[in-house]
Amino acid sequence: MALRMKGVSYEYIEQDVLDKGELLLKYNPVHKKVPVLIHNGVPLCESQIIVQYIDEVWAGANGASILPADPYERATARFWAAYVDDKLFPAWLGILKATSQDERTEKVNKTLAVVAQLELALAQCSNGKAFFAGDSVGFLDLVVGCNLFWFEALRRMFGVVFVEEGKTPLLAAWAERFGESGAARDVVPDADRAVEFAKKLMARRGSAPAAN
Incomplete structure (x- = not known):
């Protein structure tokens, strides 16, 4: 998505993260995980590091700045991005890894609590505008937005809804705008593929099956 925002052409090479290939291991x-950006023959790893690198290397490209120019706003975006990595990702991934329904319920509740905090973060960061970054998609939008197709996959598998108008109205409206944005449209993975991957992960780990 960051490369799309900058108007930079790239080659996408799909990797099987369950059966890691030689290219990923190299x-x-x-x-030993994705994503990896290879630029000028040199690899860069970790999603947030890659996005910040892209913003710096192609500064001003396509008129897009991913990180805020204001130092305080930039620090705030990084704070919440770290929160997503530290709290949101482990919480919803734990739903897939759970070995019992009680454990899964606990992880669902943790995910809901984190999403509630992100509703407050959106109110703080957006200042009433369309995105976390204000009028256009920015760093924190990309970080949070990467979780949306997983939320849809979890809804299909377990019937749980994490972002809904009744409980998180700001996030619900933001999610629609983000999905329609030039940064995300035609780039965000399909939820069907996420469901397929999730089922493989659960089978490999011996996770508890989805409750009927």
Whole structure:
């Protein structure tokens, strides 16, 4: 999405993260996970690091600035982005990894609590505008937005809704705008593929099946 915002052409190489191939192990031997950006033959790893690198290397490209120019706003965006990585991602991933229905319920509740905090973060960061970054998609929008197709996959699998108008009206409206934005449209993975991957992950880990 960051490369799309900058108008930079790139080659996308799909990787099987369950059966890691030689290319992934070569370019990310430490964590052995995606994403990896290879630029000028040099690999960069970790999503947020990659996005910030893209913003700096292609500064001003396509008229898009991903990180806020204001130091305080930039620090605030990084704070909430770290919160997403530290709290949101482990919470919803735990739903898939849960070995019992009680554990899954606990992880669902944790995810809902984190989403409630992000509703407050959106109110703080957006100042009443369309996105976390204000009038246009920015760093925190990308970080939070990467979770949306997983939320849809979890809804289909377990019937739980994390972003809804009744409980998180700001996030619900934002999610629609983000999905229609040039940064996300035609780039965000399809939820069907996320469901397929999630089922494979659950089968491999021996997770508890989805309750009927």
